[in-house]
Amino acid sequence: MKLTKKKPDKREYTFMIVPHRDDKIYSLRVPIKRLKLIAGSIATCLVVCAGLFTYQAYTVQQAASSQSELQELRANKDVQEQKLVVLAQKTTEIQKQISEIEALENEVKRALGNPETSSTSRSGVERTERSGGQGGPIAKNNVDSLQLQLNSLEAALKSKDASLKELKSQLEERNQKLARTPSIWPTEGDITSRFGWRQSPFGYGSDWHPGVDIANSIGTPIHATADGVVTNAGWYGGYGRYVEIDHGYGYVTAYGHHSAIVVAIGQQVKKGDVIAYVGNSGMSTGPHVHYEVRVNGREVNPMTFMQ
Numbered sequence: 505m506k507l508t509k510k511k512p513d514k515r516e517y518t519f520m521i522v523p524h525r526d527d528k529i530y531s532l533r534v535p536i537k538r539l540k541l542i543a544g545s546i547a548t549c550l551v552v553c554a555g556l557f558t559y560q561a562y563t564v565q566q567a568a569s570s571q572s573e574l575q576e577l578r579a580n581k582d583v584q585e586q587k588l589v590v591l592a593q594k595t596t597e598i599q600k601q602i603s604e605i606e607a608l609e610n611e612v613k614r615a616l617g618n619p620e621t622s623s624t625s626r627s628g629v630e631r632t633e634r635s636g637g638q639g640g641p642i643a644k645n646n647v648d649s650l651q652l653q654l655n656s657l658e659a660a661l662k663s664k665d666a667s668l669k670e671l672k673s674q675l676e677e678r679n680q681k682l683a684r685t686p687s688i689w690p691t692e693g694d695i696t697s698r699f700g701w702r703q704s705p706f707g708y709g710s711d712w713h714p715g716v717d718i719a720n721s722i723g724t725p726i727h728a729t730a731d732g733v734v735t736n737a738g739w740y741g742g743y744g745r746y747v748e749i750d751h752g753y754g755y756v757t758a759y760g761h762h763s764a765i766v767v768a769i770g771q772q773v774k775k776g777d778v779i780a781y782v783g784n785s786g787m788s789t790g791p792h793v794h795y796e797v798r799v800n801g802r803e804v805n806p807m808t809f810m811q
């Protein structure tokens with residue numbers, strides 16, 4: 505391959521300035537190399553200027569965007585501050601409500617004979633009289649303080665929840681015991697024989713009377729004097745037609761001399777349910793109900809359980 509050496513470009517251009525009035529013509533002879541150099545420099549300048557212009561425009565736009573973002577953040581901060589103030593007021597309100605619940609809880613405890621618990625809202629929930637709703641910066645420690653208050657409230661509510669459930673359970677137990685404690689008359693009527701030693705109605709000296717006799721006409725309804733389960737229903741020697749109910753808690757009631765029985769062994773009865781009707785069956789001198797109350801197997805005076 506033959507290498508050909510490139511010839512230097514020797515071309516030249518002449519620029520002429522021809523004035524209209526003066527007679528002198530200005531001419532400038534420029535070789536092509538210099539012309540190329542000048543054109544290259546102008547192109548480089550244009551590129552650099554365009555770059556600088558673009559950068560400037562970008563910076564201005566960025567500044568405007570940051571300004572708008574800042575304004576938005578400021579507006580958002582104001583809204584957040586107002587929300588925090590409302591939240592703080594609500595927190596204080598909830599603290600008051602918990603204190604009221606606690607007062608009620610202690611009243612129930614007193615009624616049940618339980619010791620009052622120390623106030624969780626006073627020890628666990630600190631009252632802070634912050635922010636009257638007047639704006640101002642919400643410092644981080646205020647937000648932290650609010651968070652602490654909310655944590656305390658949460659703990660206080662859990663404690664109240666557990667305590668109230670316990671009280672509810674105690675009340676249910678108490679109500680059940682009340683329902684299972686004999687407390688009413690088994691039937692209306694006149695008491696013709698009381699509990700204890702008495703002159704025998706059959707004329708054999710004195711005898712032990714383990715209940716009370718309430719006289720009324722045959723067919724008068726007889727009621728269970730407490731909730732319980734029927735443990736005996738039928739003929740039972742001198743008691744004639746007889747019903748026995750176990751109420752739990754050591755209480756048993758017994759009813760005798762009926763004309764008819766309307767319950768069966770194993771049947772659950774509620775206080776006030778009709779279990780039989782007044783009669784004169786067994787060893788009886790006239791229509792009445794013989795009523796007994798036993799506590800832990802011992803006969804006691806039924807009058808103390810008849811209100």
Ligand SMILES: [Zn+2]
Pocket residue numbers: 697713715716717793794795
């Ligand atoms: Zn009797």
